[in-house]
Amino acid sequence: MSPLARYRFPIAMAALAAAVALVMPAKAPLLVRNTVANFAEMLSVLPPIFVLLGLMDVWVPREAFVKYMGDGSGVVGALLAIIIGSLAGGPLYAAFPVASMMLRKGASFYNAMVLLGAWSTLKIPMFLFETASLGARFSISRWAANLPVILGMSWLMIRLLGPAERTAIVERQHGLDTQFAAHPEGRTRRSHAGYVGRRQ
Amino acid sequence: MHFTVALWLAAGVALAWSRARDPGKTRLALAKCWRSFEGILPQFAGVLLLIGTALTVLSPSTISALVGRRTGIPGMLLTSAVGAITLIPGFIAFPLAKTLLDMGAGVQQVAVFISTLMMVGVATAPMEARYFGKKATLLRNTLAYILSFVTASIVGMVAGR
Numbered sequence: 001m002s003p004l005a006r007y008r009f010p011i012a013m014a015a016l017a018a019a020v021a022l023v024m025p026a027k028a029p030l031l032v033r034n035t036v037a038n039f040a041e042m043l044s045v046l047p048p049i050f051v052l053l054g055l056m057d058v059w060v061p062r063e064a065f066v067k068y069m070g071d072g073s074g075v076v077g078a079l080l081a082i083i084i085g086s087l088a089g090g091p092l093y094a095a096f097p098v099a100s101m102m103l104r105k106g107a108s109f110y111n112a113m114v115l116l117g118a119w120s121t122l123k124i125p126m127f128l129f130e131t132a133s134l135g136a137r138f139s140i141s142r143w144a145a146n147l148p149v150i151l152g153m154s155w156l157m158i159r160l161l162g163p164a165e166r167t168a169i170v171e172r173q174h175g176l177d178t179q180f181a182a183h184p185e186g187r188t189r190r191s192h193a194g195y196v197g198r199r200q
Numbered sequence: 201m202h203f204t205v206a207l208w209l210a211a212g213v214a215l216a217w218s219r220a221r222d223p224g225k226t227r228l229a230l231a232k233c234w235r236s237f238e239g240i241l242p243q244f245a246g247v248l249l250l251i252g253t254a255l256t257v258l259s260p261s262t263i264s265a266l267v268g269r270r271t272g273i274p275g276m277l278l279t280s281a282v283g284a285i286t287l288i289p290g291f292i293a294f295p296l297a298k299t300l301l302d303m304g305a306g307v308q309q310v311a312v313f314i315s316t317l318m319m320v321g322v323a324t325a326p327m328e329a330r331y332f333g334k335k336a337t338l339l340r341n342t343l344a345y346i347l348s349f350v351t352a353s354i355v356g357m358v359a360g361r
Contacts, residue, residue, distance in 0.1 A: 009243065010245035013246045017252060020257065026269060027256050042244060049207065050234075051211040052217060054231075055229045058228055092321055092324065093247065096240075123320055134310075138307070141359050142315070143348070145351045145354040145355060149351055157339060161339065168333070169333055173331070
């Protein structure tokens, strides 16, 4: 795909933002401020997360993911997913590449869904801020109510998707990985060859 | 803020450790990291632009004015819709939620707003679908939306006035 085609979504969104700024000139400074703040948040959280993901991908063997977070990992796997998710920070979109890497490395679909759920609502840094703004009764009851909700929702997800669909989604993560690897430069080709062995 | 600093420190330490142990593997890790970042960058950029625009049109003051005094199911439907569509960072969302409470919105309305805000992402759906496909994305967001009402009812019972 040409760069222009790949970036058609952000280009369209930039055009939309420009249109809004033209229609509501009074709001234009706020729009610029919001957008700059959003990009600043993304650039402050995502680079270290992607670096850590890249390092984990290379250093943590697939067997470890299968053992501790795979299909047979039971309570340990779910607990790990909750711990990783609640220690995390940053918006939910930062969790997508993390869950993707976990699936690629052999974590179970259930645990990947638990991670997304925990990341979205159980984050400790967020919880502290919520307590400060809305009070402990509010934040603690929301945290406690969300824990079973996340486990139940993840269970529902695997039931509703079914085994074939889940396999397809896991396959998709491998596809994403190799798709990104399919650049023509020799460096990336060599690096791709270096981790072929991770697949079964 | 502290968290972000810790994250950069962790990434820095891990990188230094990795480099000391195996520079080749580290280069491979960084190549993978860049590829996956660059692969999703168009989606990220588009979503962030969309959110910036949405937050401008639906500014915190607009939201307060809309749902400030409403209660009951219509109020919950409205706050949940705002929460599901927008993606407001926590440092804006919690003070906003406090304002809503102070303006007379019910605890349930505010709880469903916070829950949908965190769990449902209509704006980030294109990015989510790129990773997990359309069906799983639709399913996760629908379930999260419905279950947000369950959570909000519990919070309303415990923390309600």
